[in-house]
Structure formats: structure tokens, C-alpha cells
Amino acid sequence: MIWLTWRQFRVQFLVVGSVVAAAIVILAVTGPGLADDYQRLTTEFIRNLGFQRLNPQLHYIGQALLYAVPPVIGAFWGAPLIARELETGTHRLVWSQSIGRRRWLATKIGMTGLSAIAITGLLSLAVTWWSDPIDDAINAGQESNTYLPRMFPPVFSARGLVPVGYAAFAFALGVAVGLVVRRTLVALAVTLAVVILVQILTPTFIRPHLMAPTDRTIVASAENIRGFMLDGSGPSPQVKQIEVATGVVGAWKLTDETVDKSGKALSVLPSWTIDCEPGGPPGTARETSPNPKRDACFQRLADEGYRQHVRYFTADTFWALQWREFGLFMLLALGLTGFSFWRIRRDLS
Amino acid sequence: MTAVLQAHGLGKRYGRRWALTDCDLEVPSGHVVGLVGPNGAGKSTLLNLAVGMLSPTTGTVEVLGTAAGTQQAKVGYVAQDTPTYSRLSITDHLKLGARLNPGWDDSLAQQRIQHLGLDPKQRAGKLSGGQRAQLALTLGLAKRPDLLILDEPVAALDPLARREFLQDLMQAVAEQELSVVLSSHLVSDVERACDYLIVLVDSRVQVNGEIDSLLATHFRLTGPRRNAKDLPRDQHVVTESHTDRQSTFLIRTDKPILDPAWNVSQLTLEDLVLAYMGRTAPAQPERPLLEVHR
Numbered sequence: 001m002i003w004l005t006w007r008q009f010r011v012q013f014l015v016v017g018s019v020v021a022a023a024i025v026i027l028a029v030t031g032p033g034l035a036d037d038y039q040r041l042t043t044e045f046i047r048n049l050g051f052q053r054l055n056p057q058l059h060y061i062g063q064a065l066l067y068a069v070p071p072v073i074g075a076f077w078g079a080p081l082i083a084r085e086l087e088t089g090t091h092r093l094v095w096s097q098s099i100g101r102r103r104w105l106a107t108k109i110g111m112t113g114l115s116a117i118a119i120t121g122l123l124s125l126a127v128t129w130w131s132d133p134i135d136d137a138i139n140a141g142q143e144s145n146t147y148l149p150r151m152f153p154p155v156f157s158a159r160g161l162v163p164v165g166y167a168a169f170a171f172a173l174g175v176a177v178g179l180v181v182r183r184t185l186v187a188l189a190v191t192l193a194v195v196i197l198v199q200i201l202t203p204t205f206i207r208p209h210l211m212a213p214t215d216r217t218i219v220a221s222a223e224n225i226r227g228f229m230l231d232g233s234g235p236s237p238q239v240k241q242i243e244v245a246t247g248v249v250g251a252w253k254l255t256d257e258t259v260d261k262s263g264k265a266l267s268v269l270p271s272w273t274i275d276c277e278p279g280g281p282p283g284t285a286r287e288t289s290p291n292p293k294r295d296a297c298f299q300r301l302a303d304e305g306y307r308q309h310v311r312y313f314t315a316d317t318f319w320a321l322q323w324r325e326f327g328l329f330m331l332l333a334l335g336l337t338g339f340s341f342w343r344i345r346r347d348l349s
Numbered sequence: 350m351t352a353v354l355q356a357h358g359l360g361k362r363y364g365r366r367w368a369l370t371d372c373d374l375e376v377p378s379g380h381v382v383g384l385v386g387p388n389g390a391g392k393s394t395l396l397n398l399a400v401g402m403l404s405p406t407t408g409t410v411e412v413l414g415t416a417a418g419t420q421q422a423k424v425g426y427v428a429q430d431t432p433t434y435s436r437l438s439i440t441d442h443l444k445l446g447a448r449l450n451p452g453w454d455d456s457l458a459q460q461r462i463q464h465l466g467l468d469p470k471q472r473a474g475k476l477s478g479g480q481r482a483q484l485a486l487t488l489g490l491a492k493r494p495d496l497l498i499l500d501e502p503v504a505a506l507d508p509l510a511r512r513e514f515l516q517d518l519m520q521a522v523a524e525q526e527l528s529v530v531l532s533s534h535l536v537s538d539v540e541r542a543c544d545y546l547i548v549l550v551d552s553r554v555q556v557n558g559e560i561d562s563l564l565a566t567h568f569r570l571t572g573p574r575r576n577a578k579d580l581p582r583d584q585h586v587v588t589e590s591h592t593d594r595q596s597t598f599l600i601r602t603d604k605p606i607l608d609p610a611w612n613v614s615q616l617t618l619e620d621l622v623l624a625y626m627g628r629t630a631p632a633q634p635e636r637p638l639l640e641v642h643r
Contacts (some may be wrong), residue, residue: 096426
């Protein structure tokens with residue numbers, strides 16, 4: 001059965017496997033150079049990266065690959081695994097050999113699923129290791145417009161264990177969908193769509209609930225203000241929202257809302273807060289120039305008890321959050337696999 | 350002799366539709382059994398139940414003395430349309446058989462492929478329908494089963510390939526001493542290959558028995574018009590037709606026909622099968638369903 005599984009699976013395996021292997025080799029070769037740069041340049045490391053060509057591209061490619069691998073594995077390894085057999089009727093050939101269909105399914109899912117986990121794990125390990133100098137520099141406070149802290153959703157999903165969880169889930173989903181719809185192409189499309197959707201929606205709807213975030217109230221000031229949202233144009237726009245910096249480097253901010261004295265969140269701020277509008281982008285002359293009207297506005301905000309209520313995950317919760325998200329998707333994968341084993345016992349002629 | 354296939358009150362429902370109802374059957378071993386019936390009569394369902402591909406809604410089905418699907422190594426199965434892995438070569442298929450069957454007879458498999466003149470390196474997807482069926486049969490035979498079940502194996506083949514396939518099957522049966530159950534919707538296939546007949550119509554077994562004894566106990570009676578009820582009790586009417594002055598009965602009886610008024614003629618297998626197929630199930634409520642029990 002192991003031979004047959006391999007014989008049927010080897011093309012898909014080699015296609016994905018060779019791309020991943022090539023990526024791992026390139027990362028392994030360039031990684032030490034990047035680490036050297038960081039040791040040598042220390043605080044100038046990120047700024048220096050802006051003048052390089054290869055490493056920023058590799059950073060981007062590694063990230064993109066880790067996003068691409070789970071849906072590809074789900075759609076091209078998971079979905080056809082059973083659906084193609086059911087579609088072409090070959091399940092009736094293989095089930096009429098002297099092997100039970102549960103053992104047949106266990107071998108197929110076991111071999112292909114473990115390959116999926118292993119391949120994604122190796123790629124994620126390579127990318128995480130390669131990017132470590134960059135992540136470290138950013139978390140140490142080096143400024144960058146290109147590189148985000150690894151707690152931020154786009155980076156978080158392409159580091160550590162999370163991609164492995166996604167890949168296992170995508171594979172198990174593909175198998176289960178294929179078993180239910182029994183059409184390779186339909187199963188492939190459904191799996192692809194669902195996995196991509198899960199990748200997009202997880203940071204917003206699932207990740208914030210996996211752990212209790214740090215909860216703080218901050219007084220807004222001319223120094224910490226980072227965002228100012230206006231609604232409506234013309235002479236009297238409404239102030240909808242103020243955002244402040246938490247002062248915690250590398251943290252991922254979930255919410256930032258203005259509350260009044262009683263602690264009630266406001267959907268619209270008082271009209272006088274329009275004076276708190278920041279002058280211009282950081283570092284420009286307008287921002288640094290003294291502005292008494294603005295200072296008065298912030299003073300009034302503080303005096304009247306308005307506070308910014310912020311919730312965020314600090315950088316040191318990275319691995320705890322990684323493990324939880326990984327665990328959640330592994331559980332989902334196990335559940336889906338259990339479903340497949342239950343479903344295979346039913347009539348499928 | 351033990352039964353290779355035994356069904357009691359066997360029924361299978363798909364959603365609301367019954368594909369097979371209340372099927373009682375006992376097939377003795379050592380026969381080549383032909384299962385005939387019109388399309389949609391439940392032949393495939395019965396065979397799929399027998400190999401454990403489906404599970405019964407009602408009743409039980411036993412194969413070689415144990416519940417269906419429990420003795421996979423002893424039951425060979427060639428599924429409808431003889432599925433094969435189109436991207437795998439013939440060699441790969443034989444390797445598959447060798448890896449998945451403890452009793453695999455590799456020399457038999459190699460011999461058959463050689464005898465058929467097939468290139469072992471060829472992909473199954475490139476084979477003709479007849480060659481594919483032969484490959485599927487090879488897999489079924491080289492497994493060395495006690496019972497080989499074939500579901501419409503020749504349905505898609507042209508007459509020549511059909512004959513070759515059945516001849517090969519017959520030869521293998523003679524060499525390996527196995528029991529065979531083979532379904533078909535053509536009587537000619539059964540006539541060529543089988544010595545035991547089961548007629549399945551509207552998901553019910555209409556008649557079963559050894560073909561020789563079935564032919565020896567069924568007659569066509571033609572004579573002056575008469576009512577079916579006036580026939581002797583031991584003459585079971587299968588079909589009847591009447592004109593103004595003449596009656597034709599197709600009957601089954603173990604006793605000699607003594608009434609000199611009848612013109613008695615023998616039936617061909619085709620006549621017999623068509624008679625049972627043409628009969629609607631509740632035609633004779635007062636008589637039991639005709640079956641040969643032995």
C-alpha cells in the first residue's frame with residue numbers, strides 16, 4: 001500500500017517538493033551572510049537592507065511561498081487523494097484487493113499528510129531562521145517602512161508553526177471535501193477557496209481570541225498620537241477616531257478606542273478635538289513647530305478624562321500565540337480526518 | 350456442498366428507492382453462475398453487497414460462509430466498467446496486486462499478460478476496452494480467490510472481445526477450480542459461460558437453479574383454450590397467453606406431462622429467461638415465487 005500511495009503521489013510530491021527544496025537551499029546559502037550583516041552593521045542593518053537587491057527579494061519570496069504552500073497542498077495533494085479514485089471508479093479496483101478501505105485510507109492520509117507537514121515545516125523553519133536577523137532588528141526598534149514586526153498579521157502567518165497548522169488543516173480539508181463531493185475539480189476549487197479565505201480571515205476573527213491581550217489606557221498627547229480619523233468634509237468635519245502609539249516596540253495592536261470619564265467608548269469625539277489634529281508626517285517641520293492650540297486641545301482631553309483604551313499583543317507573546325494557533329488548526333485537521341474515516345465506512349460504490 | 354453466496358431477506362435502499370428488496374438466494378459452490386436481468390434490476394447492487402462494497406439496508410448476505418466483505422483475500426471482484434488506474438502501467442498493476450494480496454500468484458499473472466500479447470510497459474489508459482477488462486480479470490484471478498465476482502465484465506466489449514474474455518474466464522475456472530458469479534443483461538453471455546442461472550427482475554429473484562435442470566423442467570404447452578387454474582397442481586405456470594381457441598402456457602414441472610391434448614415443446618435458455626423477465630412480479634399472488642431449492 002505504501003508503494004501504491006507513493007506511485008500515485010510522486011508527481012505532485014516532486015513538483016511541490018522541488019520548489020520548496022530549491023527555496024530552502026537558497027535561503028540556507030544566503031542566510032549566514034544576512035546574519036553577518038546584522039552583526040556587523042547592528043543598528044544600521046535595516047537601513048542598509050534598503051540598498052541591497054537580493055535579500056529583500058528573498059525575504060518577500062519566502063513569505064509568499066509560506067502563504068502559497070498550504071492552499072496548494074490542500075488543493076493538489078488533499079482534494080484529489082480520494083476524489084480522483086471515486087471519480088474514476090478505481091476505488092472499486094483497490095478495495096477489491098485484500099486490504100480494508102480504512103487501512104487504505106490510513107496509509108494514503110498518513111503518508112501524504114505527514115509529507116505535507118514535513119515539507120511545510122522545513123520551509124517555515126528555513127524562512128524563520130533566515131528572517132531572524134530582520135525580525136530581531138525590527139523588534140529592537142529599528143525603523144522601517146518595508147519590514148513589519150513579526151507579531152503583525154502578514155508576518156506572523158509566515159513564521160514558525162502557524163504555516164504547518166494551516167498546511168495540515170488544508171490537506172485534511174481537501175481530503176474530506178473530495179470524499180464528500182467526489183469530483184476532483186470541484187473539491188480542488190472548494191478547498192483552494194476555503195483555505196485562502198481562512199488565511200485572510202484568521203488574523204481578524206480568530207487570532208485575537210486565542211489569548212488575552214494586554215489591556216491599557218493611555219492619555220493621548222501631541223507626542224504619542226499616530227492616527228486621526230475625520231469624517232465628512234467642508235468646514236466642520238467630525239472626529240471619528242484617535243489612535244495613539246503604545247510605546248511598546250513590536251506589539252500588534254488589536255483595538256484603540258477613545259473612552260470618556262465613565263469608560264464608555266465613543267463613536268464620535270467632541271467637536272473641539274478637531275484642534276488636536278496632528279500637523280504633518282513625523283519628522284517634518286510642521287509637526288515639530290510649536291502649536292499652542294493643539295497643546296490646549298490635548299490638555300483638555302486629558303483634563304476631561306478622555307483616555308485611549310488599547311489592547312495589544314506584545315512581542316514576547318509570539319511563541320505562545322504561535323502554539324495556540326498551530327494547535328487550533330491541528331485540532332481542526334484531526335477533526336476533519338476523523339470525519340473522513342467515518343465517511344469512508346459508508347456506502348461509496 | 351456449502352453455499353458460496355447466501356442471502357436472506359436482503360434489501361438495499363438508496364434514499365427512497367429500493368434497488369433490491371427481499372432477496373433470498375443460495376448459490377452452491379463449484380458453479381459458474383450467471384446473474385441476468387434487465388438494466389436497473391439490482392444486479393450490481395446485489396454483487397456490490399456480496400463483496401462488501403455496500404452494506405445492506407435489510408437482511409444479511411454471506412459469502413463463503415461469513416458475512417460479506419470479511420474475507421477479502423478469498424473473494425475476487427471485477428467491478429463494472431473494469432476500472433483501472435489509467436496512469437499506471439500493466440506492470441504497475443501487477444505490482445499493486447502483488448503488494449495488496451497475500452495469495453498473489455505472480456507467475457499466473459505474468460503468463461496471462463504474455464498470453465494476451467500485452468506490452469507490460471503500456472499504461473492502462475492506452476489499452477482498449479477488451480484489454481482493460483482482461484487486465485482487471487488478471488488481477489482478479491491472480492489473487493487466487495475461491496469466489497470470483499464479475500459485474501457486467503463484457504458489457505462494453507465488442508462481440509469478438511466478449512467471446513475471448515469469456516473463453517479465458519472459462520479456461521481459468523477449469524484450471525483453478527473456483528466459483529464464479531457473473532452478471533450480464535445478455536442471455537448469450539450466460540449461455541456461453543454459465544451452468545447456473547439467477548434471473549433478477551424488479552429487484553427480486555424470479556428463478557434460480559442449474560441451467561440443465563431448469564431446461565429439463567420447463568416446457569411450453571400449446572393446445573385448446575384452457576384456464577390456468579385447470580392445470581394439475583404440480584404444473585407451475587410461468588406465463589400464459591390465449592387466443593380465442595388456443596392457449597399457450599409456459600410451465601415448470603418435475604413430473605411428466607400426461608395430458609395428450611397438449612403439444613409439448615422444449616425451451617431455449619433465452620425463452621426461459623425472457624419468460625421470467627416479461628412476467629411482472631405480482632402476477633400470481635396465490636402461488637409462491639418459483640425457485641429451485643436444493
